Amino acid sequence: MVHIPIDRSKPIPLARQIQGHLERLIQERMLTPGVKLPATRELARDLGVNRATVALAYDELVAAGRVRAHVGQGTFVAGPMDVPGESAVDPAPAREVAARVAVDWSGLLSRGAQIVAGDLERRRLPALPAPPQGLISFAGGMPDSAMFPTEAFRRVLNAVVREEGQELLQYYPVGGYPPLRRFLSMYLLRSGVEARPEEILIVNGSQQGFDLIARTLLDPGDCVAIEQPTYPRAMQVFRSFGAQLVPVPLGDDGPRPDALERALERHAPKFFYCQPSAHNPTGLTMSADARRRLLEIAARHQVAIVEDGFDGSLCYGPRPPAPLKALDRQGLVVYIGTFSKILFPGLRLGWLVAPRAVLDRLEAAKQIADIQTSALIQAAVYRFCERRLLERHLARIAEEYGRRQRRLLESLTRRVPRDVTWTDPTGGFSLLLSLPDGVDSTALLGRAVARGVSFTPGPAFFADQGGEGRLRLSFSSVPVSRIDEGVRRLADVIRDARRRTAHRVEAERAAVPLV
């Protein structure tokens, strides 16, 4: 059905009005090639006109090549090829060009929206060559969908809709599906985190966790201390709420304590955001001692901690120390967990654990953000976990990701030049590589893609500047059999870039007058 405004007071015949309106919709691509127009009888009834009037309008459209009539099937919008002299290129949308715009939207943007726009602009990558067939991408940072337990999930989802669908498809309490909260309470206890079900809030993935924390705790101008390097999307959220980021460099074992002390003392941030286990991008894990020291410093400065808790199941060596939240006896820590890495990112399912006083506020923020997270998805994931399918899936993927990590480390050791170094990952999906002096990762990317390999340039993980000489390699989505070839290509472009850099340095040296 198409809504066509017709005006009987105008001197234009009704058939012409209908034809003109449809013509404009087709021209502006509102009605695209192949779309079926309503039957003349229906449209005539809808518009309250004679059927012959609509038929006349359609005939004119056929004559103009705008639509095609197929006897017994109906009338369809024609492709541009059917219109003589019209190219296949989308014409400039007449509507937007013609309209006198009354509102200057860019002048209406909030400061947060302006910050986001600026961030996106600053981090825009240069135009890349079209990737060749067979690109090996270390850029993803996501789980490998080839290992998704899709069929098992289909079965639990189906059962859940069948048995509880009516209730789950209605509005649902904001806190979450109670059995899932109870399951998470027990799941967290395995790693030593003691959270009652009512201290757990279900959210749309860790991203919404950041967002709710930001809107609950941050006012424009507040400071947030972060590890450097760190997860770009977390930085982006905090900045979009007007926060100043205070970077604390990562040392061999977590954030450098002296730098952390100084940052907390000078900037009195609202909280410190960190990833103690399987840190993204470095893959590093803090020792138990470093965790205790971090908590002690934070408590002394009365600064809250936002702990992004990578799941211990995806540490491929020894079990990581207990999360900060497990050691937190003073209600300092808000913990963020997610099913995105251990199950499916596309479900958008995560959770927050927080002291009750702040959880109430996070819950109110969640309600304002989107009322609730889909209870249907929560129930399906709960059932998946309860049947121990998550456990089985985790064992399977941890083995495979561990294998990919080892292969990447072996290949790097064997193939890249000596002056390239990298972090020693214990888990997660990635590591951070340091390039030879003078080689810029953003500039390198174009040549790497042309050579058939990609990665994420380092500046993405740094707050304001820095990271030019680093790049993240994510191994989670690359099959073991392709890793070595990917590293070989990468090593080639690094060697090549180093050679050019060396030439440039020599040329510059040669140009320096000897005084």
Place this chain on the structure above:
Amino acid sequence: MVHIPIDRSKPIPLARQIQGHLERLIQERMLTPGVKLPATRELARDLGVNRATVALAYDELVAAGRVRAHVGQGTFVAGPMDVPGESAVDPAPAREVAARVAVDWSGLLSRGAQIVAGDLERRRLPALPAPPQGLISFAGGMPDSAMFPTEAFRRVLNAVVREEGQELLQYYPVGGYPPLRRFLSMYLLRSGVEARPEEILIVNGSQQGFDLIARTLLDPGDCVAIEQPTYPRAMQVFRSFGAQLVPVPLGDDGPRPDALERALERHAPKFFYCQPSAHNPTGLTMSADARRRLLEIAARHQVAIVEDGFDGSLCYGPRPPAPLKALDRQGLVVYIGTFSKILFPGLRLGWLVAPRAVLDRLEAAKQIADIQTSALIQAAVYRFCERRLLERHLARIAEEYGRRQRRLLESLTRRVPRDVTWTDPTGGFSLLLSLPDGVDSTALLGRAVARGVSFTPGPAFFADQGGEGRLRLSFSSVPVSRIDEGVRRLADVIRDARRRTAHRVEAERAAVPLV
């Protein structure tokens, strides 16, 4: 599995440490009655201790009545009934009481979080009597889950996971599932809204629509003009971003033009939020003339319009005029649509239509908020629509809701006192009723619930004050057969309250000294 920190350097025997830790977890309800403890063999292996050590700890717990051992099944946490002298009441959580809290969370709250807390506090309803069996609730404002097409949805969901699951469960582009955006483009065209698929952004229900608009356009202190009365959750979002609400009273046909002019002139709001069709709470629909006038005023003042577009299918009389967005030739209007009313609220699925310049910014905000809306849910809803199941469902529910609306109007006409009036709804789920002078809807609620009927007191729909003499009756969730009885009960409590009010007024008059 339970993580138990044991410390070999302590003089306390390991079995005693394990026992003590488990005892505390049970006491603090971290391990709840019925939970199965890990097998002694597994726990021993996990902790790196002798199996006899774990067995000894378990024996002590059995002796203390904390756990029960069932041969061949395992060891389970005992219920409070099993522990002599312990009541079933949850003991005060020792952990929280004992902890010296280092962070004063209430001191860390953002202004937005404080505003939300204040709003919740102000709108808190007085303690209500326990509702009797058979409460008839006009309070909901939600679709009736008894009419959900759950089984049909199960089938499309199942098919979608089977055929596209792997792709849909991975990260997905933020804009939305392309076929759903194309479907919505055609769906909107029926009501005259011309939006190309790329001008439509998929969001988590209209609530997230409000939220993204607020964060994209509002800074603290900005003004937002609203209809009065209006939808409470929209007000709450705008206020949580620090906006000042400027109420424009609703007249017989939309917001009163003089008041709107004055509000736009004096306060220069960023936008005007309105519901032109089947307005919540009143059920009113603006005429085409009023819509044109509204657009003209907004354009003249260069104020954007946020149109909350109730679906025309749920207008039970004549088809409502085209949405503001359909008449908008100047790029003034951001349109919000949702599947919550026409399909399932629990899916959290809605959409925004906006001029491309602002849609880009809304899309960036969406990515920050939660990366994307579940593509699986989007694909399932698309398939549901594409198979014309939505059309069929809409016809069915529109008929039933129309019937409920008519029954409510008939019952009100027949039963309530003459000095009670109400709005004349054209669609939607509710109407707004005005009580006799001096009768307060919030005070009335307690007595109404005791009498077996409930509703939403008017102040919820007013920005700061007002609405005391109004209440919303939502008919969507009350079966036709119960409506008349509900109105009878309501009429009783109104009559009763009016009598009391009259007595009080007389008593007050009598107390006035004759001078």
